[in-house]
Amino acid sequence: MVDSIELLPIGRRVAYWRGRRGLSQQVLADRLGKSKSWVDKVERGVRSLDRVSTIEEIARVLRIDAAVLLGRDSRPTTVVEQSSGVELVGAVLSAYDTAPANEAGLSVGQVAASVQHAWTAFQHGRYPQVVTFLPGLLTAAQRVHANRPVSGRALLVEAYRVTAAALVKLGVVDLAWLAADRAMTVAAGDRVRVAAAAVQLGQVLRAAGRSGVALSVLRRAAYRIAPPDLDGGPASEVSLCGTLLVQAALSAADSGNDRAAAGLLGEAADLAARVGDGHDHHRTGFGPTAVDLARVTAAVDLGHADDAIVWHEKTTGRDGWRWLAAEHRAAHLVDAARAYLLAGDPVNAGRLLVDAERTAPAEIHHRPAAREIVAQVARDRRAPTTITQIATSLGVT
Numbered sequence: 001m002v003d004s005i006e007l008l009p010i011g012r013r014v015a016y017w018r019g020r021r022g023l024s025q026q027v028l029a030d031r032l033g034k035s036k037s038w039v040d041k042v043e044r045g046v047r048s049l050d051r052v053s054t055i056e057e058i059a060r061v062l063r064i065d066a067a068v069l070l071g072r073d074s075r076p077t078t079v080v081e082q083s084s085g086v087e088l089v090g091a092v093l094s095a096y097d098t099a100p101a102n103e104a105g106l107s108v109g110q111v112a113a114s115v116q117h118a119w120t121a122f123q124h125g126r127y128p129q130v131v132t133f134l135p136g137l138l139t140a141a142q143r144v145h146a147n148r149p150v151s152g153r154a155l156l157v158e159a160y161r162v163t164a165a166a167l168v169k170l171g172v173v174d175l176a177w178l179a180a181d182r183a184m185t186v187a188a189g190d191r192v193r194v195a196a197a198a199v200q201l202g203q204v205l206r207a208a209g210r211s212g213v214a215l216s217v218l219r220r221a222a223y224r225i226a227p228p229d230l231d232g233g234p235a236s237e238v239s240l241c242g243t244l245l246v247q248a249a250l251s252a253a254d255s256g257n258d259r260a261a262a263g264l265l266g267e268a269a270d271l272a273a274r275v276g277d278g279h280d281h282h283r284t285g286f287g288p289t290a291v292d293l294a295r296v297t298a299a300v301d302l303g304h305a306d307d308a309i310v311w312h313e314k315t316t317g318r319d320g321w322r323w324l325a326a327e328h329r330a331a332h333l334v335d336a337a338r339a340y341l342l343a344g345d346p347v348n349a350g351r352l353l354v355d356a357e358r359t360a361p362a363e364i365h366h367r368p369a370a371r372e373i374v375a376q377v378a379r380d381r382r383a384p385t386t387i388t389q390i391a392t393s394l395g396v397t
Contacts, residue, residue, distance in 0.1 A: 010055075013069050015043040017062045029256075031061045033212040038256025046303040048338060048376075051369060053173060053209040085131040086172055089163065092138045093178050106140045108148060111155050114140065118162045119283055123325035125360025127367075130166045138163060145186070157187045157197055161283070164200040169327075171368035173207045180204045195225035195240040196282045202247040211254040218248035219264070230274060239281035242271035246286075246294045253298035261298045265291060277320030285328050289320030293328075297335045300342065308339035330360035334370045337377065346380035350387035353377060357390060364390065371396050 018028050018039075025039045032039070041047035049055055059066040106114070114137050121130045141159035145152035160183035167176035180201040187193035198221035205214035222244035227233020249264035268291045277287035284290075292315040299308035312332075315321060321329065333356035340349035353374055357364040364370050371394055377383050378391035 035256035088135040214251040236281040239286040305342035330363035
């Protein structure tokens with residue numbers, strides 16, 4: 001009987017094991033910190049489960065191994081070999097005495113240039129290159145901060161931020177959480193730096209399946225950085241506030257909270273109209289286009305595939321779309337592919353995944369969530385040959 005269950009879609013497996021455990025949809029939702037609607041959409045296949053952390057949390061509540069939920073069809077795609085660079089990043093993050101004061105190291109200017117280089121590489125989607133670069137950057141930034149606590153503070157916060165951002169992409173959530181926590185600790189007392197670090201903390205919490213916590217943290221951080229006079233406030237602070245509201249909206253959507261997601265995206269859109277497109281304050285890329293792309297992600301997470309597709313097609317035709325970083329565009333294309341897959345259109349889903357691979361190859365090759373979507377599309381007999389070839393090269397067929 002268990003063998004036949006493994007052949008069912010993952011949502012049906014959740015329903016099966018929920019029934020075996022004698023849990024109602026409401027009880028399962030409460031234990032996961034989700035809504036009953038969220039559970040229902042998962043079980044009916046209206047909402048996809050493409051985050052390993054969420055699957056693991058469901059498995060924990062149902063008291064089964066995550067592999068049972070993943071089944072034979074999905075298990076191989078969740079494994080991405082971690083490079084030695086990731087191990088070195090972990091070693092630096094885990095060491096608390098690597099930056100003794102007065103020890104010779106790079107100058108403030110040199111570290112600033114290195115931080116800039118790391119962010120630029122990340123925004124071009126070169127995640128393996130970033131990871132290789134991070135151990136030396138973190139060590140240098142820690143030493144500069146130890147020697148020059150004031151001038152080195154912002155650099156160390158940014159080093160931890162880019163580390164968390166890259167590790168989330170690679171699915172290394174535990175280390176990403178550590179990096180984000182370090183960023184928040186170093187930034188303490190500086191409202192702008194705390195807000196910037198909270199962006200990555202929110203991303204990490206979502207990736208860890210802690211969307212309820214993320215919603216609370218992000219909303220508080222957004223309102224703390226909001227300028228008293230939005231029209232006259234610094235664009236950089238308005239952008240941080242708006243980005244935090246977007247992240248909060250995505251956390252609400254991930255929890256199945258339609259109303260909160262819509263309200264937060266509405267607030268973010270009002271701020272975005274004040275900032276406009278074409279800016280990248282604090283590495284946020286915030287503007288009207290970014291907010292409307294977030295509407296796509298939220299709609300997919302809520303199971304509204306048709307709405308997501310409409311927003312995708314409307315938004316990617318703007319000039320603001322071309323001004324976004326390659327990483328941002330590629331990540332969006334993966335989310336839009338999820339929408340088309342949910343709508344039963346593997347052809348367009350495959351087309352967007354191919355576009356994402358061309359835009360930022362590492363988004364497809366090294367991001368576990370994207371690899372899972374590639375595998376799902378490639379399993380459909382209607383999938384285009386190009387996506388089948390990509391899936392084969394990734395070893396996820």
